[in-house]
Amino acid sequence: MERFKINGHDLRNMVINAANSLHGKKEYVNSLNVFPVPDGDTGTNMSMTFKSAVSEIENLETVSISEVAKRVSRGALMGARGNSGVILSQIFRGIAKGMEGYDEIDAVSFANCIKEGANFAYKAVMRPTEGTILTIIRAAGESAIEANEKDIVGLLKKVYEHSEVVLNKTPDMLPALKEAQVVDAGGMGLLIIFKGMYEALKDGIKSDIKEDIDSQEESNFIKSANIKLEDIKFGYCTEFFVISKNAAENANTLRDQLEPLGDSMIVVGLDEIIKVHIHTNDPGNILSKAVKFGELSKIKIDNMREQHRQILELEYASTKSDDVAPITNTNVIKENEKEFTFISVAMGKGIKHIFEELGVDYVIEGGQTMNPSTQDFIEHINKANAKNIFILPNNKNIIMAAEQAAELSEKNVIVLPTKTIPQGVTALTVFNGEMSFEDNIQEMKEAIKKVNTGSITYAVRDTEMDGKVIKEGNILGLIEGKIAEVGKDIYEVCKNVIDKMVTEESELITIFYGKDCDEEKVQEFINSIEKQYEDLDVHCYSGEQPLYYFIIAVE
Numbered sequence: 001m002e003r004f005k006i007n008g009h010d011l012r013n014m015v016i017n018a019a020n021s022l023h024g025k026k027e028y029v030n031s032l033n034v035f036p037v038p039d040g041d042t043g044t045n046m047s048m049t050f051k052s053a054v055s056e057i058e059n060l061e062t063v064s065i066s067e068v069a070k071r072v073s074r075g076a077l078m079g080a081r082g083n084s085g086v087i088l089s090q091i092f093r094g095i096a097k098g099m100e101g102y103d104e105i106d107a108v109s110f111a112n113c114i115k116e117g118a119n120f121a122y123k124a125v126m127r128p129t130e131g132t133i134l135t136i137i138r139a140a141g142e143s144a145i146e147a148n149e150k151d152i153v154g155l156l157k158k159v160y161e162h163s164e165v166v167l168n169k170t171p172d173m174l175p176a177l178k179e180a181q182v183v184d185a186g187g188m189g190l191l192i193i194f195k196g197m198y199e200a201l202k203d204g205i206k207s208d209i210k211e212d213i214d215s216q217e218e219s220n221f222i223k224s225a226n227i228k229l230e231d232i233k234f235g236y237c238t239e240f241f242v243i244s245k246n247a248a249e250n251a252n253t254l255r256d257q258l259e260p261l262g263d264s265m266i267v268v269g270l271d272e273i274i275k276v277h278i279h280t281n282d283p284g285n286i287l288s289k290a291v292k293f294g295e296l297s298k299i300k301i302d303n304m305r306e307q308h309r310q311i312l313e314l315e316y317a318s319t320k321s322d323d324v325a326p327i328t329n330t331n332v333i334k335e336n337e338k339e340f341t342f343i344s345v346a347m348g349k350g351i352k353h354i355f356e357e358l359g360v361d362y363v364i365e366g367g368q369t370m371n372p373s374t375q376d377f378i379e380h381i382n383k384a385n386a387k388n389i390f391i392l393p394n395n396k397n398i399i400m401a402a403e404q405a406a407e408l409s410e411k412n413v414i415v416l417p418t419k420t421i422p423q424g425v426t427a428l429t430v431f432n433g434e435m436s437f438e439d440n441i442q443e444m445k446e447a448i449k450k451v452n453t454g455s456i457t458y459a460v461r462d463t464e465m466d467g468k469v470i471k472e473g474n475i476l477g478l479i480e481g482k483i484a485e486v487g488k489d490i491y492e493v494c495k496n497v498i499d500k501m502v503t504e505e506s507e508l509i510t511i512f513y514g515k516d517c518d519e520e521k522v523q524e525f526i527n528s529i530e531k532q533y534e535d536l537d538v539h540c541y542s543g544e545q546p547l548y549y550f551i552i553a554v555e
Contacts, residue, residue: 016207018196032185042185045082052079069096086400094120115141131173133186139166156198234279242274244294341386348545377405422553454552512543
């Protein structure tokens with residue numbers, strides 16, 4: 001069926017169908033990750049990012065393609081997880097920019113929107129790498145323009161088919177893909193989205209969001225169960241959007257007006273949308289103040305005390321963790337504002353405790369296989385009552401989401417490019433509260449460069465990499481993210497990795513052991529390391545991290 005124009009209803013169906021398709025194939029996309037280690041989360045990150053996008057349009061009834069695209073962009077931006085999710089959010093930010101101001105668009109305009117999506121994606125990456133999702137969106141944009149189609153169904157068909165051809169060439173662009181005999185995972189995720197959009201328009205699919213309870217939703221439920229009823233000072237969780245022409249400027253004014261009225265507040269303005277989240281005792285007062293700035297949309301008010309009672313009735317809390325802090329009023333008065341605060345990402349109770357001992361105020365649970373979203377960072381940035389905020393991502397796949405959050409925030413936020421837990425720990429140890437913000441940034445960045453990181457994990461599939469034959473279940477020793485050792489015993493592999501990391505200049509070995517390690521065997525191993533390197537300081541900590549038997553730092 002030919003379609004010469006599409007409106008907001010059409011785009012809504014296209015995007016939701018694409019999100020459903022990606023959700024169904026996320027594990028396949030995960031399996032395409034080059035490294036055989038248990039952190040293949042590209043499909044999960046892209047799916048959760050896109051799920052956040054479609055949640056913004058679930059109940060939206062409008063024919064305006066501009067409004068639908070704007071909501072999709074906004075949802076993707078706030079829900080972006082991992083590098084692939086951030087790039088995906090930028091693609092749809094560019095597409096939304098191209099659709100701005102239109103109720104419907106034709107094929108020529110749609111082609112330009114796809115090209116604009118490619119432009120935004122490339123601008124978001126400092127050093128673009130070909131053979132990745134960036135290559136696929138660029139190919140899609142170029143093919144859309146060159147197609148010169150009047151029928152949008154025909155246009156999407158050509159975009160999808162050309163993108164698939166280019167995706168199959170990605171192994172020739174990146175040696176790592178060729179060696180692992182896979183195409184790029186992010187590119188595959190984007191191809192699934194294009195195909196889902198094409199099929200929805202071609203077949204006239206009226207899509208509904210496929211709901212399922214994911215671990216994040218369950219986690220939020222569990223956390224609610226661990227809060228004491230008397231700790232809920234503000235009983236109504238109030239969420240809504242304000243459609244406002246001067247969103248960024250009005251968001252600042254509205255934020256100041258709402259601050260005394262509750263806690264857990266998020267007020268962020270982008271383009272012509274202000275997103276508001278606040279816990280308050282008077283939702284009506286909140287809405288009355290907000291409506292002065294524009295039209296209200298997607299109003300959602302939950303009675304948290306009632307929800308809490310229902311959770312306790314189900315006795316959900318009795319089977320879950322009891323170490324969740326109660327809700328407190330985070331909008332501390334300005335005179336108690338700190339000079340510095342730290343937000344860090346970590347996984348494992350032991351590592352979390354170490355970061356807190358080193359002065360981190362907020363530890364976001366996450367890391368490999370569970371990348372925090374842009375919104376996760378924004379929530380903690382808004383809680384922080386400090387003039388200067390440092391974020392330690394401690395994972396290379398989390399840095400872009402943290403940077404996106406810093407860009408959206410009005411506060412003074414710096415993201416330190418820590419790619420590993422040891423880098424984050426070292427950055428904290430050199431921090432000096434008597435120094436200026438700028439001097440601390442310089443000192444910590446210099447210290448990070450001197451940290452050599454290793455890790456011990458296991459292979460999740462058979463492959464061959466860097467001349468090493470790897471079988472599923474093999475123990476892998478990584479140095480700076482590259483596979484250096486393959487074996488069958490975690491202690492032997494760890495010893496060999498340390499041997500390769502230590503140099504004549506080395507002074508300190510730090511080892512964090514994971515939750516799957518036997519403490520007695522670990523102590524025997526540490527004793528042997530201390531004897532072998534008697535001139536070096538050897539420190540060992542229980543990190544309780546999953547997936548990685550050992551995380552090692554040599555300095």
